Amino acid sequence: MEYIVSARKYRPLSFDTVVGQAALTTTLKNAVKSGKLAHAYLFCGPRGVGKTTCARIFAKAINCQHPTAEGEACNECESCQSFNEQRSLNIFELDAASNNSVEHIKTLMEQTRIPPQLGRYKVFIIDEVHMLSTAAFNAFLKTLEEPPAHVIFILATTEKHKILPTILSRCQIYDFERMTIRNTIDHLKHVAEQEGITYEEQALAVIAEKADGGMRDALSIFDQAASFCQGNITYEKVIEDLNVLDSENYFKIIDLAIDNKVSDIMVLLNGVINKGFDGGLLIQGLAKHVRNVLMARDPQTLPLLEVSDQMRARYEEQAKKCQITFLYDALKLMNQCDINYRQSSNKRLLVELTLIEIAQITQPAEDGASAGRKPRRLKSLFKNMIQQQKPKNAAPQVAAAKVAVSAAAAVTAEATGETQTAGSTVSEANTTSKPKLSLGGIGFSWKKLRQQDNGPQKGGMQIIPGSINMPTGQDTITDAQFTQTDLEFQWMAMCNRMPQKLSGIATRMKNMNPEITEFPTVEVVVDNELIKQEIEDIQKSIAKTLQIYLHNDQIQITVRVAEQTEHVKILSRREQFEQMAEKNAAVAKLQQAFDLELA
Numbered sequence: 001m002e003y004i005v006s007a008r009k010y011r012p013l014s015f016d017t018v019v020g021q022a023a024l025t026t027t028l029k030n031a032v033k034s035g036k037l038a039h040a041y042l043f044c045g046p047r048g049v050g051k052t053t054c055a056r057i058f059a060k061a062i063n064c065q066h067p068t069a070e071g072e073a074c075n076e077c078e079s080c081q082s083f084n085e086q087r088s089l090n091i092f093e094l095d096a097a098s099n100n101s102v103e104h105i106k107t108l109m110e111q112t113r114i115p116p117q118l119g120r121y122k123v124f125i126i127d128e129v130h131m132l133s134t135a136a137f138n139a140f141l142k143t144l145e146e147p148p149a150h151v152i153f154i155l156a157t158t159e160k161h162k163i164l165p166t167i168l169s170r171c172q173i174y175d176f177e178r179m180t181i182r183n184t185i186d187h188l189k190h191v192a193e194q195e196g197i198t199y200e201e202q203a204l205a206v207i208a209e210k211a212d213g214g215m216r217d218a219l220s221i222f223d224q225a226a227s228f229c230q231g232n233i234t235y236e237k238v239i240e241d242l243n244v245l246d247s248e249n250y251f252k253i254i255d256l257a258i259d260n261k262v263s264d265i266m267v268l269l270n271g272v273i274n275k276g277f278d279g280g281l282l283i284q285g286l287a288k289h290v291r292n293v294l295m296a297r298d299p300q301t302l303p304l305l306e307v308s309d310q311m312r313a314r315y316e317e318q319a320k321k322c323q324i325t326f327l328y329d330a331l332k333l334m335n336q337c338d339i340n341y342r343q344s345s346n347k348r349l350l351v352e353l354t355l356i357e358i359a360q361i362t363q364p365a366e367d368g369a370s371a372g373r374k375p376r377r378l379k380s381l382f383k384n385m386i387q388q389q390k391p392k393n394a395a396p397q398v399a400a401a402k403v404a405v406s407a408a409a410a411v412t413a414e415a416t417g418e419t420q421t422a423g424s425t426v427s428e429a430n431t432t433s434k435p436k437l438s439l440g441g442i443g444f445s446w447k448k449l450r451q452q453d454n455g456p457q458k459g460g461m462q463i464i465p466g467s468i469n470m471p472t473g474q475d476t477i478t479d480a481q482f483t484q485t486d487l488e489f490q491w492m493a494m495c496n497r498m499p500q501k502l503s504g505i506a507t508r509m510k511n512m513n514p515e516i517t518e519f520p521t522v523e524v525v526v527d528n529e530l531i532k533q534e535i536e537d538i539q540k541s542i543a544k545t546l547q548i549y550l551h552n553d554q555i556q557i558t559v560r561v562a563e564q565t566e567h568v569k570i571l572s573r574r575e576q577f578e579q580m581a582e583k584n585a586a587v588a589k590l591q592q593a594f595d596l597e598l599a
């Protein structure tokens, strides 16, 4: 028995069996029904989507002696049979990709002069028409400008932009769409069932994806897989045969990344690379995967996923586990990796770093910043360096103490695997009368403070390594006096130190005027309930910070919403002046006396 490739065996013979081009085939059927035909058609679209097939079906239909009411060929009349048996004299095909000389075209154009003996039209199909040489093009153009009544040209191209306007303007243009994965899978299923081949849908999805929108390619890969799998197409065999990376890897990496399991990801990456896969391709595939997970988060974008139903369910499931910020950040990191990949001299390291960073996106940050992007160990090193640089004007014994702090912090970091937050500034503050703060100075962990708020408190100052490890407890001033100016200074410094995550509220706080109401109680007046809530969420942290920096652990923070009249108005310069003048008559007098005007 002769083996016929599926692409040929299952080539559609009617418009209705053409896959994935419904709108276009309907228009062509209508043309057949109405008999209103153009002299030239241009079929554009990617390879393997059915351009030539449709051209042949169209040629058959317009020559059919008894077309159906739907505009399909009857497949029974003499003309149809000659077409189906490929002995029709009314169809000419030229592949311009291989026959693009002027002689080829001239020979073909001679055929246009002779009217058909059977049927009404001679159909000339010129495939890859953009490949014709200039001379051939000109020879063709002559006929196209004044075609005989019985001639119909169907030009096909994958590169519409290369077609000259003189041709475009003489053609009815049809744009073929690339096959969707869904369409391809369905068609492959149909073929498999006809052939008695068993399959896993996921395997067909891999084939469809590999074919990238071309049905002819899909069918050819299908044939290859069917023979490789000996009639039972399984996912496992297909990915092996096609050298496709198992998408299971992507699901695993994301699952591990959510759990911050860096080492497991490194082991997985090693396995993938050992199988001969390129790390860069892994990142590209993972980016595609994350994009799919992102799409799966929203019911609106879920249908955009071009995957099998089974996979869609899996994406949906993973999407439920992923924060949207995690997905965005991961995409950004992978995009950066992709950009740098080609120039990188150590590609594997780049891939590893990218995966490490992705695995740390959701890692609770130890300094309270929202995203633990940097490896923890790097962070702790960095902090220790800052701690050592910190004291410019501290007393010698303080400097000595600080080394101890750094060492202690480093030891603790080693032991617990956690970075100690930098708090040495405070310890240092404890021994000097007034801490000198640089605004860029590092604060302590808001996050930990908040965790402490929730959990049982012991000593209340664990966040500061020095308070545990250094003998500062005895001489720490805990009820120091401070002025409104001190308060405002420390308030502003605190706002500047607040982590990025809290930058919104930090900006608002800078515009607030904390006041000492009944020493040492500090009152914060806010504009509305919402802001009050936000402040209250971090109220304890604020209090602790002020207690430490103002050396008074009695400090309490109260928050209240401003009365209507209290709202701080944003005053224009004139209003400011008028207010001043109102409060102080001398100001008004001054203005009158010198006849001043506001600049």
Ligand SMILES: [Zn+2]
Residues within 6 Å of the ligand: 063, 064, 065, 066, 067, 073, 074, 075, 076, 077, 078, 079, 080, 081
């Ligand atoms: Zn017919």
